[in-house]
Amino acid sequence: MSTYAVTGAASGMGRAVAEKLTAAGHTVIDVDIAEATVQADLSTPVGRREAAAAVLERCGGRLDGAVMAAGLGPAPGRERPRLIAEVNYFGVVELLEAWRPALAAADDAKVVVFSSNSSTTVPMVPGRAVRGLLDGDIDRVLGALRIFGKQAPTFAYAASKIAVSRWVRRTAVTSGWAGAGIRLNAIAPGAVLTPLLEKQLATPAEAKQIKRFPVPIGGFGDPDHLADWVVFMLSDAAAFLCGSVVFVDGGSDAWFRADDW
Numbered sequence: 001m002s003t004y005a006v007t008g009a010a011s012g013m014g015r016a017v018a019e020k021l022t023a024a025g026h027t028v029i030d031v032d033i034a035e036a037t038v039q040a041d042l043s044t045p046v047g048r049r050e051a052a053a054a055v056l057e058r059c060g061g062r063l064d065g066a067v068m069a070a071g072l073g074p075a076p077g078r079e080r081p082r083l084i085a086e087v088n089y090f091g092v093v094e095l096l097e098a099w100r101p102a103l104a105a106a107d108d109a110k111v112v113v114f115s116s117n118s119s120t121t122v123p124m125v126p127g128r129a130v131r132g133l134l135d136g137d138i139d140r141v142l143g144a145l146r147i148f149g150k151q152a153p154t155f156a157y158a159a160s161k162i163a164v165s166r167w168v169r170r171t172a173v174t175s176g177w178a179g180a181g182i183r184l185n186a187i188a189p190g191a192v193l194t195p196l197l198e199k200q201l202a203t204p205a206e207a208k209q210i211k212r213f214p215v216p217i218g219g220f221g222d223p224d225h226l227a228d229w230v231v232f233m234l235s236d237a238a239a240f241l242c243g244s245v246v247f248v249d250g251g252s253d254a255w256f257r258a259d260d261w
């Protein structure tokens with residue numbers, strides 16, 4: 001049986017993954033801001049360091065995998081762009097960098113990072129914000145998003161998911177992770193009916209935008225199905241999967257970019 005760290009395990013898709021892994025007999029070290037074994041605020045550097053250290057202590061220096069599901073959606077608010085950048089990008093990258101030796105110790109560890117199809121379907125996301133994230137320069141990120149005013153959270157969200165996907169693809173193959181036996185991949189869901197989406201649907205302006213968004217098969221994704229994909233991406237069947245971003249989004253990414261190949 002294996003040991004997995006799961007962030008965002010108190011709700012939505014992270015919770016569904018944690019429940020499936022536990023039911024299969026694995027040990028799950030669940031991380032979240034509340035209602036978790038490791039409680040930490042991933043929107044602060046201190047919280048991220050504490051979360052990383054607490055997981056390392058609990059896993060005894062060996063992790064068979066990690067699922068990075070903690071994230072904030074593009075809700076309105078002045079502080080939201082910063083929080084999105086901190087949780088969705090640094091809350092993934094800093095923890096995984098701290099866990100790398102423990103993942104390498106497992107020999108064939110698997111990591112699944114939650115991206116989003118917002119990474120390919122939101123137009124005009126400023127490259128400066130994405131590069132600012134990859135360079136760890138939060139002031140540059142916020143500066144690049146300021147021109148969007150009240151829409152800044154939407155672009156912050158898309159930038160965070162582009163940056164985290166780019167980090168996954170680069171790190172998986174060029175920073176020695178593949179050589180260390182770590183399979184680093186991302187999943188890019190479309191709109192999935194979790195508390196994150198429910199909050200957005202409860203705001204009329206956001207609900208209108210979500211309902212107008214093209215989803216070729218219609219409706220919303222089921223968190224349980226997404227969790228099955230993640231569990232599959234942690235399984236032996238994913239031994240040859242490396243640096244991939246797997247879209248599970250009802251066809252929206254294909255709708256927007258069928259010819260981008």
Ligand code: NAI
Binds near residue numbers: 034042
């Ligand atoms: P959710 O809101 O149900 O769960 C997210 C979890 O992250 C919550 O338990 C929350 O407490 C935790 N979290 C948020 N801020 C935190 C912080 N500062 N410190 C520690 N934990 C924190 O969301 P859902 O929908 O399950 O999302 C999971 C991932 O999937 C997120 O990264 C999200 O961006 C991504 N995603 C979600 C989609 C959707 O439609 N639901 C679509 C595409 C991607």
